[in-house]
Amino acid sequence: MDSMQALPLVRKGGxxxxxxxxxxxxxxxxxxxxxxHGVDFTIGRGQIVGVLGASGCGKTxxxxxxxxxxxxxxxxxxxxxxxxxxxxxxxxxxxxxxYQAYGLYPFLTSVENVAFGLKLHLTTIPRRMWGQVTGxxxxxxxxxxxxxxxxxxxxxxxxxxxxxxHELSGGMRQRVAIAQALIxxxxxxxxxxxxxxxxxxxxxxLQRMLLVLYEENIQAVGQGKPAPHTILxxxxxxxxxxxxxxxxxxxxxxxxxxxxxxxxxxxATVVYDKVAPVFNSTDSVDFEKFFxxxxxxxxxxxxxxVRVRPQDHCTFWSQVRVNHGHGVTHDV
Amino acid sequence: MSRxxxxxxxxxxxxxxxxxxxxxxxxxxxxxxxxxxxxxxMQMSEGISKIFAAQPRTGDRWIVEDVLATLSRLGxxxxxxxxxxxxxxxxxxVWRWMEAFFLxxxxxxxxxxxxxxxxVFFTLFGTELKMYGAIIAFGVIPTLAQTIYLGLKDIAEERxxxxxxxxxxxxxxxxxxxxxxxxxxxxxxxxxxxxPAMVFLIAAEVLVGDVGFGYRIRLQSRLLNMNVVYPYLAxxxxxxxxxxxxxxxxxxxxxxxxxxxxxx
Numbered sequence: 001m002d003s004m005q006a007l008p009l010v011r012k013g014g015x016x017x018x019x020x021x022x023x024x025x026x027x028x029x030x031x032x033x034x035x036x037h038g039v040d041f042t043i044g045r046g047q048i049v050g051v052l053g054a055s056g057c058g059k060t061x062x063x064x065x066x067x068x069x070x071x072x073x074x075x076x077x078x079x080x081x082x083x084x085x086x087x088x089x090x091x092x093x094x095x096x097x098x099y100q101a102y103g104l105y106p107f108l109t110s111v112e113n114v115a116f117g118l119k120l121h122l123t124t125i126p127r128r129m130w131g132q133v134t135g136x137x138x139x140x141x142x143x144x145x146x147x148x149x150x151x152x153x154x155x156x157x158x159x160x161x162x163x164x165x166h167e168l169s170g171g172m173r174q175r176v177a178i179a180q181a182l183i184x185x186x187x188x189x190x191x192x193x194x195x196x197x198x199x200x201x202x203x204x205x206l207q208r209m210l211l212v213l214y215e216e217n218i219q220a221v222g223q224g225k226p227a228p229h230t231i232l233x234x235x236x237x238x239x240x241x242x243x244x245x246x247x248x249x250x251x252x253x254x255x256x257x258x259x260x261x262x263x264x265x266x267x268a269t270v271v272y273d274k275v276a277p278v279f280n281s282t283d284s285v286d287f288e289k290f291f292x293x294x295x296x297x298x299x300x301x302x303x304x305x306v307r308v309r310p311q312d313h314c315t316f317w318s319q320v321r322v323n324h325g326h327g328v329t330h331d332v
Numbered sequence: 333m334s335r336x337x338x339x340x341x342x343x344x345x346x347x348x349x350x351x352x353x354x355x356x357x358x359x360x361x362x363x364x365x366x367x368x369x370x371x372x373x374m375q376m377s378e379g380i381s382k383i384f385a386a387q388p389r390t391g392d393r394w395i396v397e398d399v400l401a402t403l404s405r406l407g408x409x410x411x412x413x414x415x416x417x418x419x420x421x422x423x424x425x426v427w428r429w430m431e432a433f434f435l436x437x438x439x440x441x442x443x444x445x446x447x448x449x450x451x452v453f454f455t456l457f458g459t460e461l462k463m464y465g466a467i468i469a470f471g472v473i474p475t476l477a478q479t480i481y482l483g484l485k486d487i488a489e490e491r492x493x494x495x496x497x498x499x500x501x502x503x504x505x506x507x508x509x510x511x512x513x514x515x516x517x518x519x520x521x522x523x524x525x526x527x528p529a530m531v532f533l534i535a536a537e538v539l540v541g542d543v544g545f546g547y548r549i550r551l552q553s554r555l556l557n558m559n560v561v562y563p564y565l566a567x568x569x570x571x572x573x574x575x576x577x578x579x580x581x582x583x584x585x586x587x588x589x590x591x592x593x594x595x596x
Contacts, residue, residue, distance in 0.1 A: 068497075069497075090496075091493065091496040093498060093499040102490040102494075103494060107513060107515075116498060117499060119508075120500040121498060122499075125508075164592060166589075
């Protein structure tokens with residue numbers, strides 16, 4: 001299968017593409033239900049990967065495996081932040097997650113929601129209680145809130161700082177949710193259909209916000225620094241995955257498992273993994289540019305009648321090797 | 333309808349009630365001038381001054397000793413009731429085995445009216461403060477514990493998962509996410525349980541009390557001193573109003589998000 005095995009992969013600029021997340025041969029089942037089978041891929045630092053699939057095909061399960069909320073039945077999910085491969089055994093602040101709904105806590109204002117992770121991660125209940133006495137917690141809390149407010153202002157939410165989630169529009173809520181995840185400076189950000197419930201204009205707005213993050217990656221890589229944001233964007237909108245991602249992966253239950261000797265579907269697997277065009281945050285959405293790829297994905301990932309041979313269409317790293325495409329994994 | 337109109341109509345209904353009573357008592361006193369079952373306003377004011385007057389022998393005032401007795405019993409009973417219900421409901425919502433263990437007991441006891449079990453409480457706890465506390469606690473625990481437990485079951489799993497990715501420990505999930513989320517529902521439930529708690533308390537006081545609202549009302553009704561009984565009932569109503577408003581105020585202060593219309 002297509003993999004990064006032939007590393008080190010060197011860009012034209014001379015620096016290495018570093019793998020940050022590796023899912024190797026992971027399968028997942030709940031009781032007798034087969035959800036995922038033989039999922040195998042590696043993601044490089046700084047990539048935005050659009051993960052596509054029909055509803056109920058296991059996209060969220062895959063995200064939960066990476067977040068560490070559930071464990072895979074077999075196979076390994078591991079991260080590699082500093083040259084050392086570590087298996088994921090549970091959730092942690094290094095992997096942030098944003099859901100379509102229920103992301104924010106209704107009893108906290110925007111700024112408190114954003115600062116919530118700092119509070120939970122950096123201090124404990126006894127320490128905060130003692131800190132109330134010594135005044136330490138009040139000082140630290142003020143710093144947290146200031147930091148959170150700055151982030152909200154950067155995301156264009158200056159007016160919503162002290163509002164509760166139910167007083168915000170859907171788009172504003174998702175911005176706060178993304179800020180809430182980003183304040184932890186996660187190595188990997190997992191987005192589970194984050195814009196699914198939003199109207200077209202708001203969705204595009206937020207997609208461009210992700211492209212701004214990608215621009216920060218490219219800038220960092222250009223300066224020889226590690227890219228700050230690696231993002232997995234789970235979605236069922238093909239254009240969204242192509243527009244935002246520099247790489248598109250497709251999960252499907254309709255692959256050639258009969259040929260492999262299974263009598264029933266052993267679970268969804270990655271049937272599509274290719275380079276996607278890179279857009280700037282200010283570019284207009286050029287549908288022409290991804291028309292062909294969109295059709296290809298619609299057929300391979302969403303059509304229930306086809307039986308895909310996964311190895312035929314999972315060619316991302318081979319494409320990178322022949323320098324096909326742009327972005328953090330390519331010349332900058 | 334405008335706010336003012338609502339207010340005027342509301343006041344009118346109270347005034348009408350008072351007018352009807354006045355008419356009834358005048359009518360009754362034309363038939364029997366010495367009647368005390370439907371006292372006139374004159375008799376009523378005598379009754380009220382009796383309630384507030386110092387007793388010649390002891391120097392105590394009825395209103396003071398009754399309010400103190402009833403309030404402390406109610407506070408004590410509600411206090412332990414809420415405390416136990418909270419511990420029970422939280423642990424049932426958090427741990428499956430606690431749920432499996434306590435749910436049958438709880439649903440069984442919820443079906444028995446505490447007033448029917450008074451004899452049991454008298455034999456177990458005597459007739460002192462302890463007994464009043466137990467009877468109120470017993471009466472409010474099933475509802476409160478189930479409110480908390482069902483509230484916890486309602487919390488979307490994503491919220492918990494999200495907290496864990498933000499670095500929350502189990503203790504933090506319980507106290508920083510689950511607790512604030514169910515707090516307004518808990519306060520609502522407590523507010524609504526004050527009524528039943530009063531029923532259990534007054535019933536117990538009527539049966540075995542030697543001081544308190546229930547005791548005074550029973551004694552004075554035996555003596556047909558309705559000019560004392562009616563003001564006592566009015567105080568109970570006022571007291572109920574006060575508690576209700578107090579609880580709403582506490583909810584507004586503790587859960588401003590809920591008061592503003594947020595849903596948990």
